[in-house]
Amino acid sequence: MRNLSLTALGLLASALSFAGNGSSGGGHIHGDQLNPWFLSNTTEVTYCLEISKDFSRIPEPKLRALVAEAFDYWKEEFAQYPTDRSSEVEEAGFEVKLATQNFKLSEACTPSVDIRFQLGSLSPEQLLKIPNYKQTIGLASRTSYDTKSLRGSGFIYVAPEAGQLRPSSVNMHPKPWSSGTHQALRYTLIHEIGHVFGLQDDHYSSYDLDIMSAKFVEAITSTRNVNYLSRKSQPRIPSVFGCNTSWTGDSGVVEYDVIGGEGPNELDRFLGLLEKKKLRFVSQNKKLEVLDVTTGTVNATVDLGASNADFDQSTDAIALYLTSEQTVFARFPRRLLTVSNAIFFRSNSVIKKGLTLKVHNGNTLPVFVSFDQACAPTVGGVFKGEVFFDLYSGY
Ligand SMILES: [Zn+2]
Missing domain, CATH: 3.40.390.10 (Collagenase (Catalytic Domain))
Known part of the structure; x- marks a missing residue:
């Protein structure tokens, strides 16, 4: 797998993962x-x-x-x-x-x-x-x-x-x-x-x-x-509700090493990544751009708007528990009384499938893009029958 190291993210440098199941110990009456x-x-x-x-x-x-x-x-x-x-x-x-x-x-x-x-x-x-x-x-x-x-x-x-x-x-x-x-x-x-x-x-x-x-x-x-x-003036603290698909932002600089540091292989050649690179991932107007920081050029682009297959993995963030005593909501359904109802959610990851990666050298590849809760993007795809979950990774 690709060796990615964090550089300019500072406080973000601790590991981000897709875990984060928010279930609690249970047994308490809340x-x-x-x-x-x-x-x-x-x-x-x-x-x-x-x-x-x-x-x-x-x-x-x-x-x-x-x-x-x-x-x-x-x-x-x-x-x-x-x-x-x-x-x-x-x-x-x-x-x-x-x-x-x-x-x-x-x-x-x-x-x-x-x-x-x-x-x-x-x-x-x-x-x-x-x-x-x-x-x-x-x-x-x-x-x-x-x-x-x-x-x-x-x-x-x-x-x-x-x-x-x-x-x-x-x-x-x-x-x-x-x-x-x-x-x-x-x-x-x-x-x-x-x-x-x-x-x-x-x-x-x-x-x-x-x-x-x-x-x-x-x-x-x-x-x-x-x-x-x-x-530093501001740390990059992700939204408590996670990332949403219309997110606009910049991942910061990610140092990207070619596999094993042993020189170009076929996939790196395909992606036009023939040497150690510093990349930035910028998402705006439903487009994800992978920028080459050294040359200032766009290495690859993914049009995020083309996908209608968002898969949003979310957990409950805020819950509301009402009894028949409440006078705020008129004709509130009885089935929703004396149970905990989630009213706000947190997105732990958003995956968009069926997208196309366009590389600056003219190559294209069908890909999926996932954003973690901090909106750090990862581009994955199938190259020569092999699945690569992190062709490009923003963290
Ligand atoms: Zn607290």
Whole structure:
């Protein structure tokens, strides 16, 4: 098989795979515990910030801006959710939209505030409930839920950099929040707010920088990654909903070695890859181009629009559990009550078959293209009766 090495992907360099089966241990009665805290019948959500002196050196206006940005991140993610993926609830005629609210900062943390951000502080009662606080970097906890209006409230805790509550992990950067442009805090807030929208920790993610990976917050606050984030402005963090077929983007540079490094063989000659190459995979307007970084030319093209055979392998991302008490949806079907209904999905891989690879040397080959959850493309095909799953691979 071809030997591919990652170069410029930086944080993406951990292995991406097609695994990621999100089934959980079972045995628990979740009921509505995993529901989003708010549905679109709630139009305004208030939040407040409680900031301890140990939390960070970040001035309060900047902290406020980071929280607002984290809400905006999700508003955009949910707005971009592909409309062609519908749930059983939607098929029954009910529209479920998330992150539609106006999130409004409240100056005081009064009991009526919906989400309390506790930056570096826990109350004595909370400390009793969170005995492992030294292992906790972030936490989102829904403390009340109204089964009629389907509206909850709770708090988001983010551990301080210093003091009693600083987590004891040796991998954690000494100043994960205050360093650089505060990207580690930005992403930690995004992860925790993700729980507010009903996204769960993915314990099976093969990729630590998956935003809802159970290991995400630990990974993003590690000394190695905080230092990396201080040098680079933005990490490439894939959408929590995976890749969709109209994705537009650039895989970054992938170093591509000819088989075994032993010189050209027949397939490499066919693909016009006669020496070590640096390639980039660019997908736009339903076309995938393989660019030769060294010469600046297009090595090969695949027209993605030609395929109508998408195979989308997806898992549940957000679920909704309703009882007959709910008053939000009129005439909601009884068969969908007191069961967990998936309302948003995550695509783990998308495969398009029946495509044609056009190589710059004039050769063509029938191929299939698959995109993994981070939209890294792989082109596979049959050459001289032999199946090659990675003629070209974007990761
Ligand atoms: Zn989490």
